[in-house]
Amino acid sequence: xxxxxxxxxxxxxxxxxxxxxxxxxxxxxxxxxxxxxxxxxxxxxxxxxxxxxxxxxxxxxxxxxxxxxxxxxxxxxxxxxxxxxxxxxxxxxxxxxxxxxxxxxxxxxxxxxxxxxxxxxxxxxxxxxxxxxxxxxxxxxxxxxxxxxxxxxxxxxxxxxxxxxxxxxxxxxxxxxxxxxxxxxxxxxxxxxxxxxxxxxxxxxxxxxxxxxxxxxxxxxxxxxxxxxxxxxxxxxxxxxxxxxxxxxxxxxxxxxxxxxxxxxxxxxxxxxxxxxxxxxxxxxxxxxxxxxxxxxxxxxxxxxxxxxxxxxxxxxxxxxxxxxxxxxxxxxxxxxxxxxxxxxxxxxxxxxxxxxxxxxxxxxxxxxxxxxxxxxxxxxxxxxxxxxxxxxxxxxxxxx
Amino acid sequence: xxxxxxxxxxxxxxxxxxxxxxxxxxxxxxxxxxxxxxxxxxxxxxxxxxxxxxxxxxxxxxxxxxxxxxxxxxxxxxxxxxxxxxxxxxxxxxxxxxxxxxxxxxxxxxxxxxxxxxxxxxxxxxxxxxxxxxxxxxxxxxxxxxxxxxxxxxxxxxxxxxxxxxxxxxxxxxxxxxxxxxxxxxxxxxxxxxxxxxxxxxxxxxxxxxxxxxxxxxxxxxxxxxxxxxxxxxxxxxxxxxxxxxxxxxxxxxxxxx
Numbered sequence: 001x002x003x004x005x006x007x008x009x010x011x012x013x014x015x016x017x018x019x020x021x022x023x024x025x026x027x028x029x030x031x032x033x034x035x036x037x038x039x040x041x042x043x044x045x046x047x048x049x050x051x052x053x054x055x056x057x058x059x060x061x062x063x064x065x066x067x068x069x070x071x072x073x074x075x076x077x078x079x080x081x082x083x084x085x086x087x088x089x090x091x092x093x094x095x096x097x098x099x100x101x102x103x104x105x106x107x108x109x110x111x112x113x114x115x116x117x118x119x120x121x122x123x124x125x126x127x128x129x130x131x132x133x134x135x136x137x138x139x140x141x142x143x144x145x146x147x148x149x150x151x152x153x154x155x156x157x158x159x160x161x162x163x164x165x166x167x168x169x170x171x172x173x174x175x176x177x178x179x180x181x182x183x184x185x186x187x188x189x190x191x192x193x194x195x196x197x198x199x200x201x202x203x204x205x206x207x208x209x210x211x212x213x214x215x216x217x218x219x220x221x222x223x224x225x226x227x228x229x230x231x232x233x234x235x236x237x238x239x240x241x242x243x244x245x246x247x248x249x250x251x252x253x254x255x256x257x258x259x260x261x262x263x264x265x266x267x268x269x270x271x272x273x274x275x276x277x278x279x280x281x282x283x284x285x286x287x288x289x290x291x292x293x294x295x296x297x298x299x300x301x302x303x304x305x306x307x308x309x310x311x312x313x314x315x316x317x318x319x320x321x322x323x324x325x326x327x328x329x330x331x332x333x334x335x336x337x338x339x340x341x342x343x344x345x346x347x348x349x350x351x352x353x354x355x356x357x358x359x360x361x362x363x364x365x366x367x368x369x370x371x372x373x374x375x376x377x378x379x380x381x382x383x384x385x386x387x388x389x390x391x392x393x394x395x396x397x398x399x400x401x
Numbered sequence: 402x403x404x405x406x407x408x409x410x411x412x413x414x415x416x417x418x419x420x421x422x423x424x425x426x427x428x429x430x431x432x433x434x435x436x437x438x439x440x441x442x443x444x445x446x447x448x449x450x451x452x453x454x455x456x457x458x459x460x461x462x463x464x465x466x467x468x469x470x471x472x473x474x475x476x477x478x479x480x481x482x483x484x485x486x487x488x489x490x491x492x493x494x495x496x497x498x499x500x501x502x503x504x505x506x507x508x509x510x511x512x513x514x515x516x517x518x519x520x521x522x523x524x525x526x527x528x529x530x531x532x533x534x535x536x537x538x539x540x541x542x543x544x545x546x547x548x549x550x551x552x553x554x555x556x557x558x559x560x561x562x563x564x565x566x567x568x569x570x571x572x573x574x575x576x577x578x579x580x581x582x583x584x585x586x587x588x589x590x591x592x593x594x595x596x597x598x599x600x601x602x603x604x605x606x607x608x609x610x611x612x613x614x615x616x617x618x619x620x621x622x623x624x625x626x627x628x629x630x631x632x633x634x635x636x637x638x639x640x641x642x643x644x645x646x647x648x649x650x651x652x653x654x655x656x657x658x659x
Contacts, residue, residue: 019532020529021500021527021528021529021532022527022529023456023457023526023527023529023551024526024529024530024550024551024552024553024556024575025457025551025553025555025575025578025579025580027529027553027555027556027560028555028556028557166460166463166467167453167454167463167467172454173454176454176455176456179456180456180457180458180459180580183456183457183578183579183580184578184579184580184583185578186555186578187555187578281505283501283504283505284499284500284501284504284527285454285501286454286456287456287527292501294501294505296505297475297476297477297502297505297506298452298476298501298502298503298504298505298506299452299453299470299502300453300454300501
């Protein structure tokens, strides 16, 4: 019997999830990516330029930090992989650097992207400024209003931010609109998708660019503990790009527990949740088959989470497969649990995490570890962008302790 | 004989196909729109099955889809509305929509219902030909449903040939690289593309869609294909003015044909 394989297969599937359910209008672009992406990524010159930018521009390798006080609190050896220290404040830029280099190599002159909270939009606008390429970012009108500092950032970086008024005016609709732009501008434009979602080869391509996280983790753990394998890795998951990157080099190693935390919003039994694996069923959205929050009639449901980066109604097909095959353990944390974890990290370690990341930290309360277990939390982003939410909740979480 | 094939056997030019969104403007307008379109001499009707995330559609059809969903439109409801429609209508009917609602309804069950109410063909933009061949072709054929594929200006010759080979109704020529309703005219480079397709001497008839909005664009498109498809412009016409649905449809179809 063949060993279980967690890599994408030739047709773009992880188990029964993935694929490319694309309209004919997108076919030439997707086909071109599918045909070329592996050769381009594996090219020596590409790797040299990619690694050099990750080092000198993004600031990699990001530190693997031993969190002393949190370790004591949880009776475990806890390390934080500091993706929050990447330029622009989150792991998102690992992918945008990779994709902009790829876009250049296939001769594209214009970049489009979708964004929810604005982190991927900022990371895209940043690399477009760096490479002097035209950039258009689609953002739901509701998010434009909620995330004005990131909108200003993108505009300062020279990107055009287009508010999306269709549907519910959030991330899902911004993604639809970016796809429509691509349909209307197929020849000069590359679409930088921000997560491990969308048609094949995006989920694998984005995973590969983010896999630098677990590659570094291996080296750094070996140095810090003598072993490159931790007991467990915890990451938050919306679409799932930071989790995919943090898990990637450990996928085939069953000794390492992979734990992903979805956003439960106000609770998985309420309509206000973004926990796709709990509330969803298999379905096709944004040209990929995965788990999807939808009505019985197959209409997509708008998710809810306090974290704008996790409120996506789907999840990357890799995660749907890791969940189904039980290779990964998928849990969830509510708004309340995430906020609690964010204030705790800030107080114990002097690090203000992004609200998305706070969900991963909240996972620590839900898993029981042994004293000698080595646990890595992927600290995917910093919390500057969420300051307003933290200020609004300060009294409820800090003063009561 | 499938009604689509029958139509093209009897009529070789100026075929007018009209798209509308089921359940729009009102949940119960589906039948009225169908009957009125037939009465005014439309040759084919594409019944839009609304979806929350129609990525190949422009603002007009997005809006009608959202409105139809808000009106309570579902596939179950649609099949109820179409029950016995074949007692009144004999022109080809094509169901058009995105894959997810169809899959949730159940693929085989969907095909069975289509057959029962008398649907002749399907247009599912997010079902690419490769996937169709692997997983859908057999079941569609079993229920007598012609799958209609789109061809765009960027579709390679090899792929156009594959699509032609796998088509048994007609080929939907997307007039330009765009979403629906994005253009209002036909330009020189589009004509070169239509001529290029014509020169391939395909075995299936073609209809041109996307950007066909009035008599002028309709008759221009008809010079390069067996006919043309109108969607957004028709939906838009249903929106405008105070007149009854019946009068709006009558006036619109007349304006296209003359």
